[in-house]
Amino acid sequence: MxxxxxxxxxxxxxxxxxxxxxxxxxxxxxxxxxxxxxxxxxxxxxxxxxxxxxxxxxxxxxxxxxxxxxxxxxxxxxxLTETATKPQITPSLLVGGTVAGAVFAVLGWAMLGRPSTAIHSVQPVVSVNQIGQLLMHNYVLPLEIMAVLLTAALIGAVILAMPQERGKR
Amino acid sequence: MNPLTGYLLLSALLFSIGLAGALLRRNAILVLIGIELMLNAANLNFIAFWRYGPNPSALTGVMFTIFSITVAAAEAAVGLGIILAVYRHTKTTDLNEMTSLKG
CATH class of the missing domain: 1.20.120.1200 (NADH-ubiquinone/plastoquinone oxidoreductase chain 6, subunit NuoJ)
Incomplete structure (x- = not known):
């Protein structure tokens, strides 16, 4: 800390x-x-x-x-602003804030409720070389899947955002 | 309170801010950004556990974070593409006005 x-x-x-x-x-x-x-x-x-x-x-x-x-x-x-500009307490604000606050409370309670265990405080030395070696050996299959995913996402985003009916607009 | 607890608390707070944004904002783009914030909170958890975990030389947390960032970038691109496509039909990005699935 x-x-x-x-x-x-x-x-x-x-x-x-x-x-x-x-x-x-x-x-x-x-x-x-x-x-x-x-x-x-x-x-x-x-x-x-x-x-x-x-x-x-x-x-x-x-x-x-x-x-x-x-x-x-x-x-x-x-x-460029949202329509209802008055800051006011609406039910949605109340419910959303309560849910987010409850999530934070539960997570914080789970962390602070248990006794702190011993941790390894030695700063690990990591080089880009090591990361590259791991990516090319142990994690080569996830890397290839990521490549396919990125290609699919690129093509999909372009197709989604492309204007379809050019004549009508 | 050890350093790991501080990072985990920060991550929980970041997650809650993202969740509140995703639940409360009515602009679809800002809801997507709230989801990105939640993913970033998970990334911070991965890195903190890797740093203070028992076996940092295995680099598992770093690898998982790299793949997580990649997936988040792909998700942001496709999500914003979908928002643009929906905007072309409904002329709005306000989630309260997107009430119909028919184009």
Whole structure:
């Protein structure tokens, strides 16, 4: 529980909470970007450099930009905020907040309720070389399946987003 | 309280924020982003358990996180494609107004 962890956790929580509470979707994406950068920093702090930089490339570089494109393509002419702008306590807000709070309470209770066991505190040294060796030997079948999945997702996304009746629009 | 507990609590909080967003927001794109946040909370759990687990040299948590990030990216691409396709029919991304399956 170091100071670095607390700072990075605060960045992550503030960013993601902002992403889920702002009214303007573009502001939400900005908050999401801050939160995901904080999470990538946490990965780096934990010693998983490859995963941290992958997180930045994939989420900050691709998913956030993709979401911004989707928002701009779906709400171009209209005002970019959700319709009912009054912050008020609605039943849906109450139920959703209760469910999320209950999930957090149960998870926290499960973690803090049991005595803390001994952990291995030696920082593991992991190189990209090791990750590549494992990907090419032990995990080569999942890697190939991922390649097929990414190809299918790429083709599927293009087909889904392609305009179908060109003459009518 | 050891460092692992801190990471697990942070992950639980991240999951709850994502769940609240997925349940409460009415913009379909932001619901998808809430789901991405929940996946990220799981990734943080994988990395924290790998870091403080008994056998970090096996790199299991790192491998699982890499594949999880890949699946999440594919899911985001297809999900946003579906939202664009639905928007073309209904002219809205508000989930309250998407009440019909017929195009």
């Amino acid at each position: 170091t100071l670095i962890f607390l700072i990075l956790a605060a960045i992550t929580i503030v960013g993601t909470a902002a992403a889920m509470s702002f009214r303007n979707p573009i502001h939400c994406i900005l908050g999401l970007t801050v939160g995901l950068v904080g999470l990538a920093m946490l990965f780096l702090h934990l010693g998983a450099q490859f995963v941290g930089f992958t997180q930045i490339i994939v989420y900050v570089g691709a998913v956030a930009i993709l979401a911004v494109f989707a928002i701009m393509m779906t709400q171009g002419g209209r005002r």
